[in-house]
Amino acid sequence: xDSSLTNDFHPLEPTDFSQExxxxxxxxxxxxxNVEKYPVLSQVKPGYLKTLLPDSAxxxxxxxxxxxxxxxxxxMPGITHWQSPNFFAYFPATTSTAGFLGEMLCSGFNLGExxxxxxxAELETLxxxxxxxxxxxxxxxxxxxxxxxxxxxxxxxxxVCTLATxxxxxxxxxxxxxxxxxxxxxxxxxxxxxxxxxxLVGIPPSNFRCLPTTYSxxxxxxxxxxxxxxxxxxxxxxxxxxxxxxxxTTGCGxxxxxxxxxxxxxxxxxxxxxxxxxGGSACICPEFRHYLDGVEHANSFSMSPHKWxxxxxxxxxxxxxxxxxxxxxxxPTISPEYLMNDDDDSESKDMxxxxxxxxxxxxxxxxxxxxxxIRRHGLATLRFHIxxxxxxxxxxxxxxxKDNRFEVVVPRKFALVCFRLKxxxxxxxxxxNQELNKKLLLEVNKSGHAFMIHAVVDxxxxxxxxxxSTLTQECHVVSLWKLIQEKATLVLLNSSN
Amino acid sequence: xDSSLTNDFHPLEPTDFSQExxxxxxxxxxxxxNVEKYPVLSQVKPGYLKTLLPDSAxxxxxxxxxxxxxxxxxxMPGITHWQSPNFFAYFPATTSTAGFLGEMLCSGFNLGExxxxxxxAELETLxxxxxxxxxxxxxxxxxxxxxxxxxxxxxxxxxVCTLATxxxxxxxxxxxxxxxxxxxxxxxxxxxxxxxxxxLVGIPPSNFRCLPTTYSxxxxxxxxxxxxxxxxxxxxxxxxxxxxxxxxTTGCGxxxxxxxxxxxxxxxxxxxxxxxxxGGSACICPEFRHYLDGVEHANSFSMSPHKWxxxxxxxxxxxxxxxxxxxxxxxPTISPEYLMNDDDDSESKDMxxxxxxxxxxxxxxxxxxxxxxIRRHGLATLRFHIxxxxxxxxxxxxxxxKDNRFEVVVPRKFALVCFRLKxxxxxxxxxxNQELNKKLLLEVNKSGHAFMIHAVVDxxxxxxxxxxSTLTQECHVVSLWKLIQEKATLVLLNSSN
Numbered sequence: 004x005d006s007s008l009t010n011d012f013h014p015l016e017p018t019d020f021s022q023e024x025x026x027x028x029x030x031x032x033x034x035x036x037n038v039e040k041y042p043v044l045s046q047v048k049p050g051y052l053k054t055l056l057p058d059s060a061x062x063x064x065x066x067x068x069x070x071x072x073x074x075x076x077x078x079m080p081g082i083t084h085w086q087s088p089n090f091f092a093y094f095p096a097t098t099s100t101a102g103f104l105g106e107m108l109c110s111g112f113n114l115g116e117x118x119x120x121x122x123x124a125e126l127e128t129l130x131x132x133x134x135x136x137x138x139x140x141x142x143x144x145x146x147x148x149x150x151x152x153x154x155x156x157x158x159x160x161x162x163v164c165t166l167a168t169x170x171x172x173x174x175x176x177x178x179x180x181x182x183x184x185x186x187x188x189x190x191x192x193x194x195x196x197x198x199x200x201x202x203l204v205g206i207p208p209s210n211f212r213c214l215p216t217t218y219s220x221x222x223x224x225x226x227x228x229x230x231x232x233x234x235x236x237x238x239x240x241x242x243x244x245x246x247x248x249x250x251x252t253t254g255c256g257x258x259x260x261x262x263x264x265x266x267x268x269x270x271x272x273x274x275x276x277x278x279x280x281x282g283g284s285a286c287i288c289p290e291f292r293h294y295l296d297g298v299e300h301a302n303s304f305s306m307s308p309h310k311w312x313x314x315x316x317x318x319x320x321x322x323x324x325x326x327x328x329x330x331x332x333x334x335p336t337i338s339p340e341y342l343m344n345d346d347d348d349s350e351s352k353d354m355x356x357x358x359x360x361x362x363x364x365x366x367x368x369x370x371x372x373x374x375x376x377i378r379r380h381g382l383a384t385l386r387f388h389i390x391x392x393x394x395x396x397x398x399x400x401x402x403x404x405k406d407n408r409f410e411v412v413v414p415r416k417f418a419l420v421c422f423r424l425k426x427x428x429x430x431x432x433x434x435x436n437q438e439l440n441k442k443l444l445l446e447v448n449k450s451g452h453a454f455m456i457h458a459v460v461d462x463x464x465x466x467x468x469x470x471x472s473t474l475t476q477e478c479h480v481v482s483l484w485k486l487i488q489e490k491a492t493l494v495l496l497n498s499s500n
Numbered sequence: 501x502d503s504s505l506t507n508d509f510h511p512l513e514p515t516d517f518s519q520e521x522x523x524x525x526x527x528x529x530x531x532x533x534n535v536e537k538y539p540v541l542s543q544v545k546p547g548y549l550k551t552l553l554p555d556s557a558x559x560x561x562x563x564x565x566x567x568x569x570x571x572x573x574x575x576m577p578g579i580t581h582w583q584s585p586n587f588f589a590y591f592p593a594t595t596s597t598a599g600f601l602g603e604m605l606c607s608g609f610n611l612g613e614x615x616x617x618x619x620x621a622e623l624e625t626l627x628x629x630x631x632x633x634x635x636x637x638x639x640x641x642x643x644x645x646x647x648x649x650x651x652x653x654x655x656x657x658x659x660v661c662t663l664a665t666x667x668x669x670x671x672x673x674x675x676x677x678x679x680x681x682x683x684x685x686x687x688x689x690x691x692x693x694x695x696x697x698x699x700l701v702g703i704p705p706s707n708f709r710c711l712p713t714t715y716s717x718x719x720x721x722x723x724x725x726x727x728x729x730x731x732x733x734x735x736x737x738x739x740x741x742x743x744x745x746x747x748x749t750t751g752c753g754x755x756x757x758x759x760x761x762x763x764x765x766x767x768x769x770x771x772x773x774x775x776x777x778x779g780g781s782a783c784i785c786p787e788f789r790h791y792l793d794g795v796e797h798a799n800s801f802s803m804s805p806h807k808w809x810x811x812x813x814x815x816x817x818x819x820x821x822x823x824x825x826x827x828x829x830x831x832p833t834i835s836p837e838y839l840m841n842d843d844d845d846s847e848s849k850d851m852x853x854x855x856x857x858x859x860x861x862x863x864x865x866x867x868x869x870x871x872x873x874i875r876r877h878g879l880a881t882l883r884f885h886i887x888x889x890x891x892x893x894x895x896x897x898x899x900x901x902k903d904n905r906f907e908v909v910v911p912r913k914f915a916l917v918c919f920r921l922k923x924x925x926x927x928x929x930x931x932x933n934q935e936l937n938k939k940l941l942l943e944v945n946k947s948g949h950a951f952m953i954h955a956v957v958d959x960x961x962x963x964x965x966x967x968x969s970t971l972t973q974e975c976h977v978v979s980l981w982k983l984i985q986e987k988a989t990l991v992l993l994n995s996s997n
Binding site: 012014015016017018019020021023024025027028029030031032033034035036044045047048049050051052053056058059060061062063064065067069070074077078079080081082083085086092093096098099100101103104106107108110111112113114115116119120121122123124125126128129132133134136137156157158159160163167170171179180182183194195196198199200202203204205206207208209313315316317334335353354362363364365366367371375377378379380381382383384387388391473474 | 571700704810813879
C-alpha cells in the first residue's frame with residue numbers, strides 16, 4: 004500500500020508531546036502565579052466572544068502559540084477565576100499540584116472500559132476504601148463488608164443512580180404503574196439538582212416534597228417535619244420511597260440531623276441518601292466527624308473531593324451500604340458479547356464491574372486522581388488543609404463580629420460565613436436591608452478584587468463568604484474584609500442621602 | 501490570628517506545580533514511547549492489586565517518585581493499553597498531543613458553574629457550531645438556527661437527556677400515569693447502554709423493543725421492521741415515543757438507514773435520536789457524509805470525539821434540532837437564588853445556560869479540549885486522520901481476502917474489519933467454527949502482541965479488528981496479520997489432530 008498517507012501523520016509523537024505539553028504547563032503555572040491580578044468575576048458582556056473568534060473551524064493547523072494567545076486575549080477575560088485566592092463564591096473548587104498530576108495520569112492512560120483493566124477497577128475499590136476509612140464509615144460501606152464504593156462524575160450522578168436503585172426496589176413490589184405514586188423528600192435547603200434528578204428518573208414533579216426549615220432550627224430538616232409529610236402522603240395513597248439529607252447545604256452550610264432522619268427513614272423503609280458534597284471532606288477531622296453520626300442508617304452516602312479535597316473536577320465518591328441494597332440492582336447490566344472476557348466466569352468476584360454502578364458504560368481513570376491526591380498529601384496534611392480553611396473562616400467571622408454594622412446570619416459550621424449589614428427591627432426595613440446588602444455585594448464584585456454570592460433563606464437575604472480556595476491566604480481574607488468595610492461605608496452613605 | 505497554620509501549606513505553589521508536572525509529562529511521554537513493548541491486554545489475575553498496595557491511606561506525604569514507581573510496578577501491569585499501536589479492540593480511544601494540551605487547559609482553569617464564565621459557555625456554542633458545520637448538519641441544529649448543541653460526558657448522558665426530554669413532551673399530553681405505556685425502539689445492534697438509559701428514566705424494561713436485524717440486511721434496522729413494531733404497540737394501547745438509529749454499531753459497524761427511519765419516526769411523531777458515537781467522526785469527510793443523509797428528520801444527534809476524533813475521554817457532542825424540541829424542556833431548570841447573576845434578566849439570551857442541558861449542574865471546561873484539537877489540526881488534517889485509518893483498515897481487509905482460510909464476515913463501512921476463519925457449510929460445523937475462532941482470538945490476545953475482541957451477530961461469531969489507535973502505523977497492521985496467520989496455522993493444526 005501507499006504508506007506515505009499514514010507515516011506522515013504523528014499526532015502523538017512523544018517528543019512533540021513532551022515539548023508542547025511543557026509549554027502548556029508553563030502557561031498554567033504562569034496563570035496560577037498571576038491569577039490574583041485578574042478581576043475575579045468575569046466582566047465581559049455575554050455574547051462578547053463571537054466577535055473575537057472565527058465562526059468556522061480552520062482548514063489548516065494553527066500554532067500552539069496562536070492558540071495560547073487567543074486564550075489569553077479572548078478567553079481569559081470571559082472567565083470567572085475559580086482558582087483566584089479572592090474567589091469566595093459558591094463553594095471553592097479546590098485544586099493542588101497533586102491533583103493536577105493525578106489529572107494528567109488519568110488522561111495519559113486514557114483507558115476505555117474499566118473492566119479491561121483490573122488495575123483501574125481495583126484501584127477504585129482501594130481508594131474508595133481509603134476514603135471510607137478516613138471518614139470512619141461503618142465497615143458495611145467498605146469492600147471488606149461487601150459495600151459498594153464507586154467514583155462518579157457528580158453529585159447528580161450519585162442522585163440519579165441511587166434514586167433509580169431505590170425506585171426499582173419499590174417497583175418490583177408494587178408494579179411499574181406505581182411509579183407515579185412514589186414520593187421523594189428533602190429540605191428546602193437541599194441542592195436543587197435533586198429535583199432535576201427526581202424528574203430524570205421518572206418521578207412526577209408533584210411528588211417531590213421540598214420540606215420547610217427555619218432560622219431557629221438552623222435550617223436543618225427536623226425528623227418531625229419529615230415524619231408528618233410521610234404520614235400525610237401515605238394517607239393519600241402515595242408511596243414514600245427516598246429521603247435525602249445534606250451535610251453542608253449550599254445556601255448556608257446547614258447540616259441535617261443524620262441520626263434522627265435516618266431513624267425515620269428506617270421506620271418507613273425509605274431509601275436514605277446523605278449528600279455531603281461539601282461537608283463530607285471536613286469529616287476526615289475528628290472534630291467534624293460527629294456530623295456523620297447515624298450514617299449507619301443510610302443506604303447511600305456521597306461526597307465530592309472536587310469541592311474541598313484538592314482534587315480537580317470531576318470526582319464524586321458514592322458508597323452504598325451492604326446488605327440493604329446493591330447499587331443499580333434491578334437495572335440492566337451492560338454485558339453484550341463484545342464486553343465478555345474469557346475469564347469472566349471464574350474471576351468476576353475479585354474485581355468490581357464499575358460500569359454497572361454508573362450512568363455511562365465507560366469512565367476516565369478517576370481512581371488514580373484521588374489516589375495521587377491522598378498519597379502526595381497524606382491524611383495529616385489533608386486534615387491540616389481543612390483546619391486552616393476553617394481557621395481562616397473563623398477569623399473572618401471574628402472580623403465581622405467586631406464591626407457593629409454587620410451581623411453573622413447563620414451559625415457557621417464549616418468554612419462558609421453567612422453575614423450581612425444589620426437590619427433594623429422594623430418590618431418595613433426588610434426590603435431596604437436586602438437592597439443595601441445587594442448593593443454592597445454588587446460593589447464588592449464589581450471591584451474585581453473579590454467575588455462572593457448571596458443566598459436567601461427563610462426570606463433573609465445575606466452574603467456568603469466561602470473560604471477555602473486553594474491559593475487563599477490570610478492576607479486575602481484581610482483584604483476582603485477591608486474591601487467589604489470600604490464598600491459598606493460607601494453604600495450606607497449613599498443610602499442615607 | 502496565628503497565621504503559621506495557613507502560611508505553611510502551599511499545595512498549588514507555581515514552581516512546584518511546574519516542576520512536578522513536567523516530571524509527569526516526561527513519565528507519560530516515556531509511556532507513549534514504550535507502550536508498544538507492553539502486553540496490550542492486561543495479563544494480571546483480577547484481585548492482584550490488593551496484595552501490592554497498602555489497604556489504608558498514608559498519614560504523611562509520599563514522594564512523587566514513590567508514586568510513579570508504584571504506578572510502573574503495580575498499576576501498569578494491570579492496565580490494558582488502549583494507547584498501544586497494537587490495540588485493535590472495541591473502538592479506538594484516540595488521543596493526540598493537541599488533545600492532551602486541551603485536557604490540561606480544561607483542568608487548569610478548573611471552572612465551576614459554566615454560567616459564571618461567558619467564555620466557557622460561548623466557546624461551547626462556538627465549538628458545537630464548528631463541529632455541526634464540519635458534519636454539514638442542517639442550520640436548525642446550529643446556534644444560528646436556534647438549535648441546541650451541548651458537550652456531554654458520554655453517549656449515555658445524551659441518551660438520558662433526550663429520552664427524558666421526549667418523555668416529558670409526551671407525558672404533558674397523556675399525563676404522568678402514562679409513563680408505563682411509553683415504548684422505545686432500537687435495533688438489536690444498538691449499544692446496550694440504551695436499554696440501561698431507558699430504565700434510568702423510568703420506562704418499564706418490558707417496553708424496550710430490541711428489533712431484529714439480519715445478515716442479508718447488513719445488520720441495519722429496516723423501516724418496515726420499525727413500522728410493524730410501532731403499529732403492533734399502538735394496537736396494544738401502548739405509546740411509541742422514541743427511536744434510536746446508530747451510525748456505526750459497536751458489534752460490526754453497521755449503519756441504520758437514517759432517512760427512512762426518520763420518515764417513520766415523523767409519521768408516528770416519535771422522537772428520533774441518531775447515535776453516531778463512532779461513525780460520526782468519519783462524516784467530516786464528504787465520502788462518508790451520505791450516512792447522515794436524512795439527519796434533518798432527527799430530533800437529536802450525538803457523536804463522541806473521544807472515540808475517533810483525537811480527543812481524550814470525556815467528550816460527547818449532542819445537538820437537538822429547533823424548532824421540534826428544546827433539550828430538557830419540561831425538566832426543572834436549576835436556578836436557586838445563589839446561582840442568579842444580577843444581570844440574568846437582561847443578558848440571558850446571549851449565552852446558553854448549559855447546566856440545564858445536562859445531568860450535572862456543573863461540568864469541566866470541555867469546550868476548550870475540543871477547540872484545541874480542531875485548531876491544532878485543522879479540518880484538512882482531521883480528514884486525513886480518518887482517511888488514513890480507513891485506508892489501513894482497507895489494507896488489512898485485503899490481507900484477509902488474500903488468505904483463503906479466512907473471510908470477511910460483514911461488509912466494512914469505516915475502519916472496523918469483521919473477519920473469521922472460514923466456516924465449512926455443514927450446520928454441524930457452526931459450533932466447531934466458533935471454537936476455532938475463539939481459540940485463534942485467545943492465542944492472539946495471549947501473545948501480548950495485539951488485542952482484539954469478538955462479536956456475535958445473527959448467531960455468527962467473528963473477530964473484530966478495529967483500526968485507528970493513534971499510534972498505529974502500517975507496520976503494526978502488517979505484524980498483526982502475520983501474528984494472526986501464525987496463530988491460525990497453529991490452531992488449525994491442533995484442531996485437525
